[in-house]
Amino acid sequence: MEKILLGHGSGGRLMHQLIREHFVPQFDLKELSDSAVIDLKGHSKLAFTTDSYVVSPLFFPGGNIGKLAVNGTVNDLSMVGARPLYLTAGFIIEEGFRMSDMKRIISSMADAAKNAGVRIVAGDTKVVDKGKGDGIFINTSGVGIVPDGIDLGPRHIKAGDKVIISGLMGDHGIAVMSERNGLSFDPPVISDTAALNGLVERMFAGAPNSAIRIMRDPTRGGVATTLKEIANDSGFCIVINEGRLPVSSGVIGACELLGLDPLYIANEGILIAVVSPDAEGTLMEEMRKHPLGKNSAIIGEVTDEAKATVLLRTSVGGTRIVDMLAGEQLPRIC
Amino acid sequence: MEKILLGHGSGGRLMHQLIREHFVPQFDLKELSDSAVIDLKGHSKLAFTTDSYVVSPLFFPGGNIGKLAVNGTVNDLSMVGARPLYLTAGFIIEEGFRMSDMKRIISSMADAAKNAGVRIVAGDTKVVDKGKGDGIFINTSGVGIVPDGIDLGPRHIKAGDKVIISGLMGDHGIAVMSERNGLSFDPPVISDTAALNGLVERMFAGAPNSAIRIMRDPTRGGVATTLKEIANDSGFCIVINEGRLPVSSGVIGACELLGLDPLYIANEGILIAVVSPDAEGTLMEEMRKHPLGKNSAIIGEVTDEAKATVLLRTSVGGTRIVDMLAGEQLPRIC
Numbered sequence: 001m002e003k004i005l006l007g008h009g010s011g012g013r014l015m016h017q018l019i020r021e022h023f024v025p026q027f028d029l030k031e032l033s034d035s036a037v038i039d040l041k042g043h044s045k046l047a048f049t050t051d052s053y054v055v056s057p058l059f060f061p062g063g064n065i066g067k068l069a070v071n072g073t074v075n076d077l078s079m080v081g082a083r084p085l086y087l088t089a090g091f092i093i094e095e096g097f098r099m100s101d102m103k104r105i106i107s108s109m110a111d112a113a114k115n116a117g118v119r120i121v122a123g124d125t126k127v128v129d130k131g132k133g134d135g136i137f138i139n140t141s142g143v144g145i146v147p148d149g150i151d152l153g154p155r156h157i158k159a160g161d162k163v164i165i166s167g168l169m170g171d172h173g174i175a176v177m178s179e180r181n182g183l184s185f186d187p188p189v190i191s192d193t194a195a196l197n198g199l200v201e202r203m204f205a206g207a208p209n210s211a212i213r214i215m216r217d218p219t220r221g222g223v224a225t226t227l228k229e230i231a232n233d234s235g236f237c238i239v240i241n242e243g244r245l246p247v248s249s250g251v252i253g254a255c256e257l258l259g260l261d262p263l264y265i266a267n268e269g270i271l272i273a274v275v276s277p278d279a280e281g282t283l284m285e286e287m288r289k290h291p292l293g294k295n296s297a298i299i300g301e302v303t304d305e306a307k308a309t310v311l312l313r314t315s316v317g318g319t320r321i322v323d324m325l326a327g328e329q330l331p332r333i334c
Numbered sequence: 335m336e337k338i339l340l341g342h343g344s345g346g347r348l349m350h351q352l353i354r355e356h357f358v359p360q361f362d363l364k365e366l367s368d369s370a371v372i373d374l375k376g377h378s379k380l381a382f383t384t385d386s387y388v389v390s391p392l393f394f395p396g397g398n399i400g401k402l403a404v405n406g407t408v409n410d411l412s413m414v415g416a417r418p419l420y421l422t423a424g425f426i427i428e429e430g431f432r433m434s435d436m437k438r439i440i441s442s443m444a445d446a447a448k449n450a451g452v453r454i455v456a457g458d459t460k461v462v463d464k465g466k467g468d469g470i471f472i473n474t475s476g477v478g479i480v481p482d483g484i485d486l487g488p489r490h491i492k493a494g495d496k497v498i499i500s501g502l503m504g505d506h507g508i509a510v511m512s513e514r515n516g517l518s519f520d521p522p523v524i525s526d527t528a529a530l531n532g533l534v535e536r537m538f539a540g541a542p543n544s545a546i547r548i549m550r551d552p553t554r555g556g557v558a559t560t561l562k563e564i565a566n567d568s569g570f571c572i573v574i575n576e577g578r579l580p581v582s583s584g585v586i587g588a589c590e591l592l593g594l595d596p597l598y599i600a601n602e603g604i605l606i607a608v609v610s611p612d613a614e615g616t617l618m619e620e621m622r623k624h625p626l627g628k629n630s631a632i633i634g635e636v637t638d639e640a641k642a643t644v645l646l647r648t649s650v651g652g653t654r655i656v657d658m659l660a661g662e663q664l665p666r667i668c
Contacts, residue, residue: 046380105598113361120361
């Protein structure tokens with residue numbers, strides 16, 4: 001009998017399969033980005049997204065499930081070029097959950113919403129019996145307006161385009177995992193959870209709209225899975241250079257110790273953008289002025305040397321194929 | 335140490351307290367209706383709502399969690415006078431959940447969306463380890479457009495207004511409870527889960543917009559809790575007549591057997607409307623033409639004989655005060 005596996009929630013290959021085989025034929029999911037962009041005929045375009053958060057533990061270095069839930073949904077909207085405006089919050093709470101933890105989480109959500117400039121306008125609370133949940137799960141859904149003239153998507157990608165990353169890889173995943181397993185690293189690794197809408201606004205202010213082809217936030221499944229999604233959706237080959245991938249020494253150390261690959265570790269405060277080669281310079285300059293973009297780097301480019309493939313040029317001069325996360329590396333990371 | 339109780343998810347007094355004390359001061363929840371209505375300055379008004387579904391068992395007479403999740407969110411949008419347009423679906427699935435059940439649920443959601451004329455445009459899937467969830471929880475969020483000229487709310491309520499119910503009370507709660515406890519009633523009780531947007535459209539077509547003051551769907555906490563919310567929010571007294579409350583003989587029998595009050599049982603396919611006395615006749619006529627409104631009835635009226643109170647005139651000639659559900663009557667009913 002076919003059953004749901006932890007890997008179906010990984011963001012990787014199993015999840016893509018579940019979505020493609022079961023959700024897509026039944027629902028109206030057009031492009032498989034996290035936000036739907038809806039044309040309100042005559043009005044502006046609306047972006048609409050949803051995400052449930054089940055991160056364990058609920059509190060980790062740099063944040064908690066509430067902060068993550070607000071920033072994550074703000075980011076999903078930002079990735080389609082929308083200006084995030086309104087959020088809803090749905091809580092599934094396990095009976096016996098401490099009210100003091102509830103308060104901390106709510107207050108983090110309020111702070112995160114304020115920082116991102118969005119408003120939480122509707123909510124829902126359900127309680128399940130003890131042993132039928134895990135403390136608290138939070139769904140945030142969000143809407144935003146896509147400004148006229150902004151239209152992102154894999155169809156705009158061309159050979160020669162550059163691939164940008166806005167910050168260090170792997171911090172969120174390693175921070176959650178270290179908290180979960182009682183590990184500590186030196187220097188300590190702190191989740192990068194942050195709202196990217198400010199950085200995105202600066203990017204659009206600094207370059208013509210059409211220079212930015214597509215943006216994605218590499219959460220579950222990490223940078224590798226996100227790049228592979230972009231390669232699949234556009235049909236192009238993406239070649240990245242291992243030596244250019246920004247990773248902190250803390251994350252490198254943790255990954256070496258634990259046998260993990262930073263390319264597959266979840267991030268919650270960085271974005272990947274494919275941009276036109278003419279705009280690369282100005283974009284880098286603009287992004288680096290923003291606190292969340294100070295480690296921005298060009299990590300690779302789009303080519304047509306293979307179809308729907310991601311290639312990694314390693315530091316020692318080799319080339320390897322980068323695939324989606326298969327199965328589950330770190331469950332319940334967001 | 336203060337903890338979350340099952341009653342915090344009841345829809346009743348404890349939940350209202352949680353929302354008022356913890357959510358309202360931190361978030362931007364203006365009126366405590368289920369949908370936020372957002373004025374997009376120059377564009378139409380957008381309604382935006384969210385609901386998580388944790389019903390147990392997942393399958394029950396008349397529906398399942400998927401059908402419920404679509405209809406429930408369509409109804410929340412309909413209750414603010416919006417035309418429901420787009421939904422998102424967020425799944426939290428327990429490891430080991432049967433794929434065949436997943437398929438049945440997804441297919442019910444697709445059918446329900448089709449019937450209601452809405453589209454599911456974005457989704458999210460998370461998987462939690464076995465023992466940390468309960469099969470599947472579903473969040474649906476929804477957006478809709480509020481047509482120009484429609485503006486519902488407790489501030490429009492006046493003394494002399496009539497209170498309408500669109501159908502039989504208590505079917506959903508009793509259906510779920512009978513499935514949960516392996517009971518069966520004769521005649522059997524089937525959940526009333528249904529999308530109310532068609533009925534609401536007919537109501538607006540049949541009466542001037544301003545004739546409908548407010549609408550609510552009496553889900554968790556039942557008709558009593560919903561009426562008490564309306565009384566609180568408007569400051570008026572609502573007087574209802576026990577003899578006019580439409581209840582099926584199956585629900586009456588089940589409630590007598592189990593010591594439950596149909597006024598507090600959850601419904602998923604009926605609405606309560608406060609309407610102007612001039613429009614009462616035409617509205618009744620229009621509503622009764624619709625399959626979901628054929629048992630519509632005037633159950634009471636708005637008076638100023640007391641502040642923020644609901645009074646029930648009993649069949650034997652007495653009067654009793656109707657309060658919100660206190661604690662939890664039937665947990666996890668939606």
